[in-house]
Amino acid sequence: MKYFLYLTLFICSNVFAQPSKNSIAFYYSSPMPLAEMTFYSRVVVQPELVTKFELDWFKQRNIAVYAYLSVGESFNESESSLALNPHWNSHISDLTAKHWQEHLQTQAKQLQQRGFSGLFLDTLDSYQLLKPDYDKPAQQAGLVNIIKDLSNTFNKHLILNRGFELLPKLSGYAHDLVAEGLLSHFNPSDNSYKLTTKSDQDWLNAQLKKAQQLGFNVQVIDYAKPKQRLAMAEKIIAAGYAPWVTDGHLQTWGTSAIQPVPRRILIPYNSDVKPLIYTTVHLKLATLIEYLGYIPDYIDMATTQLPKVDTALHAGIISWTTSDVFYDVTVIKWLEDNLGVVPQLVLGELPSSNKLLQSLGVEIISTAPQEPFSLSYMAPWLKGESAMPPPIIKPYLLKLTAQAKALISIRSADDQTIIQASKTKYGALISAPWLIDTLPMEGNRWVVDPKNLLTQAMGLPPILAPDTTTSSGRRMLTLHIDGDGFTSIAHFAGKPYAAEVIRDEVIKKYKLPLTSSVIQADIEPNGLHAGDSPKLEKIAKEIFALPYVEVASHTYSHPYFWTALSGRKEINIDDTDYGFHLNIPGYNEIDLNKEITGSINYINERLVPKNKKTVMMLWSGDATPGPKALELARDAGVLNVNGGNTNVNADNPSLTHISPIGRPERDLLYQIYAPILNENVYTNLWHGPYYGFKRLVETFEITEKPYRLKPYTIYYHFYSGEVLAGLDALHYNMDYVLARPNTPVHLSHYAKIAKDFYFSALAKNATDEWLYSSKYIKTLRLPDVFDVPNITSSKGVSGVTAKGNYIHITDDIAHINFDHSQPDTQPYLISANVAFTNWQVNGAVSFKAWVEAKIDLKNAQRCQFISHLGKRYKGKTYAGTTQFTIPEGDFYGYLNCNVEAQ
Structure with a gap:
């Protein structure tokens, strides 16, 4: 029974609420404003302006994409053309013509094959522009047949633009109807905006009400300049319709019940x-x-x-x-x-x-x-x-x-x-x-x-800033290892491999989420250490089998100069210390498929347990992959990290040495930079001093104040286990971080957050609420000039830090309310050392605690965490903050804040 209750709460807490009141977004330009589109469940686009990669992105976000299709007109004259529409210089088509009907059906099937979810059918009333001697009833019958055929092709996922006279015959063949010009209209001849007359408004309003009575969802598209759009949208909502207010050519981003915050x-x-x-x-x-x-x-x-x-x-x-x-x-x-x-x-x-x-x-x-x-x-x-x-x-x-x-x-x-x-x-x-x-x-x-x-x-x-450094109010901690030095013999008793030292003295000691990689040619049976391959692969298997370790590739041969591979710079091999890659007999020219796809397949087939697979590509060498390499990583289904140049220290604590989050390439490809660089740059390219990596704490401090710019990141190679000084530096850095508030997460978790920065969006509504959309970023940073939000009045918000500088987000779309006219009495999260996968007061809560969980709440004296097995965890209250301590491990349950009422 308790498990059923938890499951019910879990489902309820994940219901997706669209703030735009079911508005459909229209955009007839390119590239697609993908971030802003995440506020909408459906978008209408010109099909020739959207790319395959954008369509794939929409599919991943469960956003239905409708293709514009002109049913009654064409800009190309054909045997089906009957007359000219002088307003748009387009040709009105004969809706009874078999040629035209087949043409539309062919277009529809091609659009369906491309991945479109539905069609927006425009120019349904164009036949009414024909001269009186044309057989309009026949045109109407032809139009009805066309729409029924298209409805069958797209399983009724059609949006009709007007067509009022035929709606009784089309009920059940389309779900939505759109009409333009309720409050304003656009004149294409002089690009002007005019208000609709009262009589025209009344007529259109009557038609829209009839459409609603027939079961159609009705949306109004109106036209206004940007500063006037939200007010007009509110009037459309008051009239009972979903709004979209934009420019006359639908080539700028419009306004529904919400207005975008330009970023x-x-x-x-x-x-x-x-x-x-x-x-x-x-x-x-x-x-x-x-x-x-x-x-x-x-x-x-x-x-x-x-x-x-x-x-x-x-x-x-x-x-x-x-x-x-x-x-x-x-x-x-x-x-x-x-x-x-x-x-x-x-x-x-x-x-x-x-x-x-x-x-x-x-x-x-x-x-x-x-x-x-x-x-x-x-x-x-x-x-x-x-x-x-x-x-x-x-x-x-x-x-x-x-x-x-x-x-x-x-x-x-x-x-x-x-x-x-x-x-x-x-x-x-x-x-x-x-x-x-x-x-x-x-x-x-x-x-x-x-x-x-x-x-x-x-x-x-x-503005509210989507934050990639913080989770649950505490600075994130990521750990990852490049495969270099895996096979090095360490300077310790018994001459172990450096990988064994790192495995036993670091990975197993701390048991924190860590991303580990190998270089295929370094350990495979036909590689550089073929005779030792069984031992080396066994060590890799043991590391990858650890429950807190996620799996990554560090390529096949460790290319050193990705900048040359991408064609950005010519490099003479005689000017290099190591050549272009590891010196593998018979491998004289770098093969990107072998480096990326091949190395991932090798790891998945030989090194990982059944419940795991490779999830990341950690770039090697200069870590500047071009679009082809990034594309291969994406096609292999892995995230990518490394590169950038964040290695600032106390000798020159300049912001010029701190890299951005990542870099875009073509076709929605992104390289995500390592938040902070590895021990190589702190140890003079591993020439010494080997304890130099201790200076990483200087980077931590500089990237924390005056601005928190990066998470805690301890990024190193297996060769840090070669010598005592290198191993000691690792322990020093780990102990420094663990003595401070942090939230440990896998590097893949960070990579998703980092990439999603470029696809997160902000908006505001008429009541001055802020709205925020992001699939992965669950922290917003508050600028100093902002007040703290009212958590009770907000939606999709679990809390705010004690200093009021970070807001915790739970839903893909959140409403952040700053109005304190109503009391803020709801229990809310201040901070925690866990990343929540679900959060709901008097509802579902789940998280993974890598260490003993410490969760601080406000207004929570009556709250208890209850696991799905019935175990209860009470908190201790100090100065208004109630702290809960929950053992490490997976927690599935709920937060009950009505304890006294039981």
Whole structure:
């Protein structure tokens, strides 16, 4: 009975609630705004604009994709064409013609084969534009037959656009009806928006009510400028219909009961000039963009047209280049056209556009000032990490324009003021070299504060930030091992393999979730150590069989230069210390299929127990895989991690040495960077000192304050078990983390969270609630200017930390309410050292406790955790916080907070 109760609660707690009141989203542009689409269960798209990879993504998210299909018209004239529609310059088709009916059915079947879930049938009323002498009853009969055939093909998953006269005959053949223009309409001839007259509203409203009585779900599409859309959507809801308010061509993201919070920062770059992975904006600034909750939206101008800026999606534009060939005519015009649309930040080398420069606050000085130059002013809030200004050599000679504010100015020997950075209502401009200074023997430092550069100079507003560092209010802990050194003989009694030392002294000692990998050619029977292969494979099997270890591949031959394999850089083998890969006899050219798919199959077939399989690819060498390698990993069904350059230490605690979460490639591929780099970079490439990995704690501290930018990550190789100093460093780092609040998770858990950052979305509704959508990220970071949420009034929220800086999310879509007019009395989670898979007060709770669970709750004096076996766990209350202690292991049960009422 108790188990049945738990199962019932589990099901109830996982019911998916759409906040958009069953609205269907319409989008007729590309690429798809996938993150924002997660608020909707159905979307309508132009089929030619959606890719196979986007369709696969929709399927994984259980989002039904409907293809637009014009039933009554075509832009291509054919034997079925009867007349011209002058409003759209399209051809009205003969609905009775066998040719046209077969054409539509062929299209439908092709769309079904591509993976579309249904059809949106447009132009159903076009036959009414025909001259009176046409047989309209015959056209109507033909239309009914067409729709019935399409309904049969798609199992009634059709959305009709109007067709009011025929609805009684179509009831049961389609579930949904859409009508445009209840409150407004769009005139395509002059791209204008007009309000619908009262009489037209009344007529349409009557038709929609009849459609509802026939059993159709009714949605209204109306048209308005972005700032007016939410108010119009509320009026449509009040009239009794689901809304979608957008632009006249449905090419910008619209508004339903919710309005999107724009998070995308458009960042153009040119891969012909420099690949994204080497651009400064990606390597240095993207980290803080992501920390603030915004998504870097990189646009490769070598392969993609610069997009239409959509204020519903895009929060700004950043243009940062060190190359004077970047600013061609196309880029400059695009930037000029979008002045005042969204804030712009122009950095580094400046464009030769008087309009852009003047709009951002500067213009070129005509008379050259005298050298030398000295810094005369820098806005106090803009000052960065450098104690001294950079050398002022060949500065841009600029003066301030009207209505602009100087952010950085220098003074010449002849007492002229020269502007180096400025701010206006359009955004900000900072010229080189006032961004990052490179210091001899010390590395890079920010001249300006990168966070304030984005928030105060550019003007990005504070938003709730999806967080990839924290789980249940505590800093996540990930552990993973690259396969290097597995076969090394350790300097210990008995001459064990380094893998045995790591297995016994680290993995088995701590029993924490860990991701371990091997290099196939290092241990396989036909590999580099063929004679020892039985012993080596046995060790690998023992490690992979441990219940807290997840399985990864570190490739077949350990390629060292993925950047060369991807064609981004030419590397001469004579200039390398190790060649291109491990020196395997007969293996002279790297085969990506063998490195990735083959190595995964080898591990799955020979090394893992029946209940496990390889779940990750840990990149080797320079860890810069190109799209083909990432595609093979995706096709093999594994996640991928490694790479990046987060190795900051106390010698130069600069944010310039902290990498972003990951990097996009084509076709929705992402490389997820290792949160923090391995012991190789702390030990001078394992040349010593071997205890150097102890400096990892410096990285932990720098990536915690002033901003928590990374989880705790202890990432190392098996060769750390070769010598006592290396092993001691591992213990030192483990003990440091375990002495502090943390939540241990597998690396695959982190990888899912990290990738989902780019597919998470924010919105707001008319009552000023925030809505948040994410499949995997269950933590939102609150900016300082935000109040804490009201947990009782919120939905899909389990709590907030004691400091009020992290919100805990339970549902794929959460409503975060900040209205405290009602008391916040519900028991809620403050923090825990476990990641919850289910959470519901007086409902289902489940989690995996790798160590003894410590769960802190607020308002929970009457609460008990009850396992599915009936075991009860009471808490201890101190200063308003009730802490529950539950033994390690899997917990399935529920949280009962009505103990006294029993």
